[in-house]
Amino acid sequence: MLWSCVSDIDRETLIYDNNFETVDLTKIEGGIVTSYLGQNILGTYNNGGFKLTLEGLGTHDYVQIQVLLYVHDSWDGNAESPDGTDYWGVMLDSSEVDVFKTSFSNSPCYNNYCLMQSYPERHPFLTFPRTGASAVDLPAFCKSDGTTSAYEIELIFPHRKGQVEIVFWDELNQPNTSDAQCDESWSLNNIQVKLLSI
Template identity: 40%
Template sequence: MQKIPFYRISEFHFLIRIFLPSLFLISCEDTLLEEVLIYSNDFSQLDLANFQKGRLYEYNDDTVLGFFHNEEIQLTIPNLPSHNAVKVVIDLLVHDSWDGNPDNVGGPDFWYMHLDGAEIIRTTFSNTPCGSNYCLYQSYPENYPRFFEPKTDAIATDLPGRCQYAGVPGWTVKYRITRIISHKASSLEIICGDELKQENAYSPPCDESWSIAKIEVSTMTLK
């Protein structure tokens, strides 16, 4: 079997930003021998098999997993083929007025992901417009507490809000979150959740929520 370089030069900086915050033990000298897509779900088939506390919602003419506010969901994927790493890719939708890092009545607004019980991501997002004199920074694409401008590394920033800003472009932001971890078990447990804070909102779930548009999981064999 032909060996495929695991890191391409053009992707090196991007991959370092993914790996280092989560303390992954995958060397940049590793070679990818095999990658197998074992799970892919964009929820268009209304498939919630293997989910706990999952539900579906119509957003922007698509079916998504959501919406959630101060909740946690779990996906368990059994019967994995032989491997020594897994890759998880999540298209996350951050709806309405997330406030990012500030510790006050409106935040910080956390989102997290655990893989087999280990916390891989604990970060914040901000949808608030950022000006020269006022900016509510977020921690993504790294873990809290770091400081980046709102919507940093988003793949779509012009989507309409879900509730508080329903129909208004720019109030849902889409992120493609990719993480690769060392892993050899025959099953994988993925937990995603949030800790959202909006003490002065009439309806906190309308003020801030999140959904998932797609989840993909691949097993990998590295050498």
């Protein structure tokens, strides 16, 4: 959901703000912190992820999630098996309904060869690699010929409960390598969560 879809926001309350520089992983299950570009990042993950649980929420109508996502190395977007599809997503309260599932591609794109991605839309939308990125061609995390793309992602979900579980996950496909985590992975540089009321 985009900002334009939510009218008349009366109040917004920041309830979580973490850039991982102090390695504070309370409220996070499955958190690992590593260094990238001289900053702390949460990750890297390949066929994994983590859960952020926030309790004691006041009255609200929406949850807004903002992250800086790093897509590291050779993601293949909506490529067919065995290279893809390379999915990434956010899920609220283990719900099949409140889920954002997309794909990313760090592939080169030529007239006769281009592995498309879904972001900034949901899978199975098709658009060009790195669409919507805030930075491209950042250093690889692992792969000698890899790169990293950065995405400033903002998601808004309808939500009214007193507790929220936010799961960040991936499903990456790359069986034809001895080190899948080096071939493609992701991390977050920061997370902010806000409650919105109308």
